[in-house]
Amino acid sequence: MGGVRAVRDVSLFCDDGDMLGIIGPNGAGKTTLFNAICGFVRPDAGSSIRWSGREITGWRPERIARTRLLRTFQNGGGVLGLTVRENLELAARDRRSPRLAPVLERLRLTDQAERPVADCSLATRKLVGIAQAVVRDPVLLMLDEPLAGLDHTDREAVVDVIRDVHAGGVTVIFIEHDIERTLRLATRIVILDTGEKIADGLASAVSSQDDFHRAYLRG
Amino acid sequence: MSRLARDLGGVALLGLVLAVVAVQVPEQRVLLFNLFLTFGALTVALDLLVGSLGMLSAGHAAFFGAGAYLSTIFSQRWGWPLPLAAATAVIAVAVLAAAIGYASVTRTAGMHFAIITFAFGQLMVEVVNQFPEITGGSEGQSVSWGLDEDLPFDWSIYRYFSLWLVGALVLTAAVVVALRRSQFGLRMQSIKDDEAVTKALGFNPRWYKAVAFVVASGLAGLIGTLYAPMTGFVSPQFMGVDQSVFFLGLIIVGGLGRVSGALIGVLLVAIIPLYLELDAVTRPLIVGVTMALVVLFEPNGVAGIADRIRRLAARSIGGRRSSDGPGAGPVGEPDRLVSTHE
Numbered sequence: 001m002g003g004v005r006a007v008r009d010v011s012l013f014c015d016d017g018d019m020l021g022i023i024g025p026n027g028a029g030k031t032t033l034f035n036a037i038c039g040f041v042r043p044d045a046g047s048s049i050r051w052s053g054r055e056i057t058g059w060r061p062e063r064i065a066r067t068r069l070l071r072t073f074q075n076g077g078g079v080l081g082l083t084v085r086e087n088l089e090l091a092a093r094d095r096r097s098p099r100l101a102p103v104l105e106r107l108r109l110t111d112q113a114e115r116p117v118a119d120c121s122l123a124t125r126k127l128v129g130i131a132q133a134v135v136r137d138p139v140l141l142m143l144d145e146p147l148a149g150l151d152h153t154d155r156e157a158v159v160d161v162i163r164d165v166h167a168g169g170v171t172v173i174f175i176e177h178d179i180e181r182t183l184r185l186a187t188r189i190v191i192l193d194t195g196e197k198i199a200d201g202l203a204s205a206v207s208s209q210d211d212f213h214r215a216y217l218r219g
Numbered sequence: 220m221s222r223l224a225r226d227l228g229g230v231a232l233l234g235l236v237l238a239v240v241a242v243q244v245p246e247q248r249v250l251l252f253n254l255f256l257t258f259g260a261l262t263v264a265l266d267l268l269v270g271s272l273g274m275l276s277a278g279h280a281a282f283f284g285a286g287a288y289l290s291t292i293f294s295q296r297w298g299w300p301l302p303l304a305a306a307t308a309v310i311a312v313a314v315l316a317a318a319i320g321y322a323s324v325t326r327t328a329g330m331h332f333a334i335i336t337f338a339f340g341q342l343m344v345e346v347v348n349q350f351p352e353i354t355g356g357s358e359g360q361s362v363s364w365g366l367d368e369d370l371p372f373d374w375s376i377y378r379y380f381s382l383w384l385v386g387a388l389v390l391t392a393a394v395v396v397a398l399r400r401s402q403f404g405l406r407m408q409s410i411k412d413d414e415a416v417t418k419a420l421g422f423n424p425r426w427y428k429a430v431a432f433v434v435a436s437g438l439a440g441l442i443g444t445l446y447a448p449m450t451g452f453v454s455p456q457f458m459g460v461d462q463s464v465f466f467l468g469l470i471i472v473g474g475l476g477r478v479s480g481a482l483i484g485v486l487l488v489a490i491i492p493l494y495l496e497l498d499a500v501t502r503p504l505i506v507g508v509t510m511a512l513v514v515l516f517e518p519n520g521v522a523g524i525a526d527r528i529r530r531l532a533a534r535s536i537g538g539r540r541s542s543d544g545p546g547a548g549p550v551g552e553p554d555r556l557v558s559t560h561e
Contacts, residue, residue: 040415065421073416079409090405091420132420 077129284458
């Protein structure tokens with residue numbers, strides 16, 4: 001069974017097949033939590049991150065990525081100096097990978113495959129970031145604000161893609177500020193506030209809690 | 220045709236043209252042509268670091284000098300056969316670069332990398348100065364391969380060196396192009412754009428930087444093994460940091476990240492002023508002003524100006540086409556995501 005545990009002020013567990021949404025106001029520690037899990041920041045002594053039965057605390061990011069725990073970043077996605085297709089070739093480690101065409105198709109990027117990412121819209125760049133992770137056949141996909149900066153229509157398109165990836169058997173954890181779509185998308189929700197977890201449970205249950213409203217009225 | 224095949228074809232064509240020039244160039248210009256080939260190969264190799272990875276090496280000339288000194292010591296002082304001396308020198312330079320490169324790229328990035336390569340470059344100059352009995356010290360030493368009587372054509376030895384340097388330039392350009400057009404190249408571009416994204420895809424940027432540093436420096440060493448016997452002399456002036464910074468200037472003026480940019484930079488800044496035999500005051504003045512103007516007004520170098528002209532021409536053609544009918548504008552695909560699945 002795959003599982004992630006980040007322990008100290010925040011204890012988080014994610015089960016196989018979960019679609020876990022992490023919400024909370026700016027500065028709540030959401031991205032820091034992602035960075036700690038993925039090896040980009042070293043957690044405090046005494047912290048523990050376990051993934052697929054292994055202790056991965058202190059592992060380098062590239063080593064963690066090779067265990068098929070993949071992430072995206074909130075400020076877009078993809079390598080700007082490469083085309084959409086080259087970005088996927090890079091991630092797949094093989095220019096002729098049979099996974100390229102299906103992933104381009106599934107993430108609705110086929111039409112833009114030859115376009116430099118630098119010329120693509122933010123929405124397309126977000127999809128390229130997700131596509132790079134998907135082409136690596138992730139077990140766990142961590143998306144940092146996949147909808148940030150997008151308008152209504154593009155948000156719906158990205159939500160569809162995330163749902164589609166999850167339906168393909170990938171466990172997903174995502175950070176979002178878009179509460180309405182997070183509630184629709186996530187099976188479980190965790191609320192962080194100033195580095196602490198203040199709620200954790202099924203989307204329907206969490207959304208009715210006082211903490212949920214308090215965090216978001218502040219945020 | 221793949222982009223790799225097309226680019227390697229371009230390198231082969233360049234080699235062919237340069238080989239013809241090597242045979243045809245007037246005798247009094249052979250040395251200048253050889254300087255072009257030497258600087259061309261050195262800057263193409265350096266551009267693997269600067270253009271493809273954003274690594275400013277201030278020690279490139281030191282590896283060039285190390286190749287020159289080591290091959291001279293192996294062949295002249297120790298009496299090794301020439302091919303063995305040259306091959307061992309290149310391997311030794313690559314090993315040296317691996318040791319320095321690993322320490323540099325694992326501990327430093329950006330300007331710190333420039334400083335640490337600067338320090339190692341200076342250190343190598345000091346090593347040469349400290350062991351005059353082997354290296355000739357600050358005075359340098361003469362170098363001769365003693366080949367004249369063995370060679371088949373009635374050419375000066377310099378013309379043979381032209382052909383060997385064409386070979387070195389073609390090899391350097393082919394290695395650089397092949398790396399850029401491979402998975403290695405995609406990873407270099409990713410590292411240059413965003414190291415965090417690269418790591419998140421499972422690649423260790425340090426490894427690729429270290430490999431590129433070893434390749435670029437090893438090639439510089441190879442060019443050094445040819446340049447020293449060509450000039451017949453080797454001295455610490457070959458390998459100083461000012462030389463390395465000059466090479467950096469050449470590729471910045473010419474345009475980063477492409478073979479043509481490096482060669483244009485060498486031609487414009489290093490060779491043409493010598494060809495025109497400008498005096499010692501005018502030459503650095505023109506070179507300095509050219510460098511400043513290009514850096515100020517065209518960050519992509521002279522090759523970038525050519526790109527801009529090409530884009531303008533394409534746009535004017537595209538603009539004319541767009542008036543032919545609706546939806547044929549030069550912008551291309553729409554920016555909206557939704558349009559891709561409507």
